[in-house]
Amino acid sequence: xxxxxxxxxxxxxxxxxxxxxxxxxxxxxxxxPAGQEMxxxxxxxxxxxxxxxxxDAAMAQHMKWYRDHGYEDNxxxxxxxxxxxxxxxxPFVAKDKVLTIHYGSPGVSADKxxxxxxxxxxxxxxxxxxxxxxxxxxxxxx
Numbered sequence: 481x482x483x484x485x486x487x488x489x490x491x492x493x494x495x496x497x498x499x500x501x502x503x504x505x506x507x508x509x510x511x512x513p514a515g516q517e518m519x520x521x522x523x524x525x526x527x528x529x530x531x532x533x534x535x536d537a538a539m540a541q542h543m544k545w546y547r548d549h550g551y552e553d554n555x556x557x558x559x560x561x562x563x564x565x566x567x568x569x570x571p572f573v574a575k576d577k578v579l580t581i582h583y584g585s586p587g588v589s590a591d592k593x594x595x596x597x598x599x600x601x602x603x604x605x606x607x608x609x610x611x612x613x614x615x616x617x618x619x620x621x622x
Contacts, residue, residue, distance in 0.1 A: 512617035520582040522613045523561060526575070530607030535578055538603035545596045546586070554584035555621070578608070583621055 512518055526532055539556055546554055561577035564570070588597075 515620055516617040517583065517620045519616055519618045520585050520613065521616050521618075522580045522582075523611045524578050524580065524604075524608040525611050526578065526608050527606075532575070532578060532607075534603065534607035538600055538607060539580070541596075541600035541603055545600055548596065549588075549592065551586050551588075554582065554586055556580055556582045577611070581618070583618075 524535065526535060536558065539558060543554075543556055546552075557580065559579045559581075561574045561579050562571045563574040565572055
């Protein structure tokens with residue numbers, strides 16, 4: 481009997497723990513500390529046959545796709561990546577890399593992706609490869 485009660489209590493604890501985990505997963509923004517928000521940070525390498533201008537055009541297409549499909553709460557920004565010339569002992573702007581931060585990425589389901597989606601993805605792929613991608617907490621930018 482004690483073994484049965486212990487098994488029941490363990491099952492209840494598991495179900496409650498799963499419900500809490502599911503609830504937390506349903507609100508990923510709550511993971512970040514107060515005053516911060518989740519963002520996707522990527523470093524992309526510009527391909528030899530690609531260009532930063534082509535990458536920027538792909539990013540503009542990307543944001544246009546979101547706006548055209550009713551997504552209004554996300555923003556992407558791009559920044560230069562710096563390298564360091566040891567011989568000259570000075571930093572330089574790396575022409576072959578770009579850092580992007582995507583705030584408020586809506587996580588679009590596959591069934592909502594269309595020809596416009598495919599076009600901007602193809603433009604990114606023609607110009608760059610993602611080197612690294614991380615989901616991070618950054619200070620709120622609003």
